[in-house]
Amino acid sequence: MSFELNEKRYLEELEKELAIDSVTGQYHELQDYLVKEIEALGFKTSTLHKGGIIADIGGEGNPLLITAHGDTIGMMVRHINDDGTIKVCKVGGLYAYHSERENVRVHTRSGKVITGCVQRKNASVHVTENELNEEVADFDKNSFVVLDEDVKSADDVRKLGIEIGDYVAIExxxxxxNGYIKSHFVDDKALVAVLMELLHAVKDGSVKLSRKVYxxxxFYEEIGHGGANVPSDVKxxxxVDIACIGPEQTSSERKVxxxxxxxxxxxxxxxIRELEEAGxxxxADYVPxxxxxxxxxxxxPALVAGFDIRHAAIGPGTRASHGYERTHIDGIKNTYKLMAEYVTM
Incomplete structure (x- = not known):
């Protein structure tokens, strides 16, 4: 049987999720949004004390847990410089050269959001050409957040409500x-949106579960402990995550x-054998x-935590992981097909 993803609905969902900043640890807004959407489809949810959503979507026997992560890489305010620029540190695997010249949103403790961008200390080719060309972008040395505000000192910045530890999210x-999805944070919101499509299909009966599925x-995948929470009956x-494209990889943007x-x-x-059979x-156009x-x-992390489970992973080929990422809607559709088949086998 071939399972087809609703492309229009999928893209609308993806765009909504991408618009909600969710650097690792900054989960509240996206979690609240997803809980509301999942429960609107008729599924009960529970939330983890540390942040995270589990939904029992039906079926009986041999429980399977399918996960995608809603957290993203990003930055945090590390120091407020005397000239009103902001030194940041990375959260997760973000490199300065992937964030340079990007617009950002600083989330203050009060909830106020202040915009800015990441720039070099010596950013003008007309004035500091050698430094700009020769220096490697580095959050510790030469890459800072410049606010879209008239600030000239650390006191000016603090008067805006910005303080050490505030999250800084890349737009x-x-x-x-032409079928290509381009964005920061395809990893992994593109796959959270795929799981939302599965929920729609279970609700409307086009996917009939052959086993119990969670x-x-x-919201902590990017720092390594997101998957360590597993319901006790899971087998x-x-x-469901991105498949990174590289010189020795078989992964393709149009395949799962x-x-x-x-x-x-x-x-x-x-x-692995079961998933290939589902493919x-x-x-589904799949590759190992x-x-x-x-x-x-x-x-x-679920295995490291000691759970006696089998584990596997699938996902669409994606370029430039942790940078300005790109995949294709065909890779998304193939991922959905394989996953939908697997839960009905």
């Missing part, structure tokens, strides 16, 4: 062109990858791939 710059949206754990291994562990061989049955040396998913 996603989402666009959809959906888990985590299998499926992470079945992960064989990442930088931590091999994935469960029996689940063949559904007609291995992701080393710097990649892991939320399925890994």
């Amino acid at each position: 996603p710059r989402y666009t959809f062109s 959906i888990y949206i985590s 299998d754990y499926l992470a 990858s079945v992960f064989c291994k990442d930088s931590r562990f091999p994935y469960n061989l029996d689940m 063949r049955k559904s007609g 791939d291995i992701f080393t040396p710097h990649y892991g998913t939320d399925a890994d």
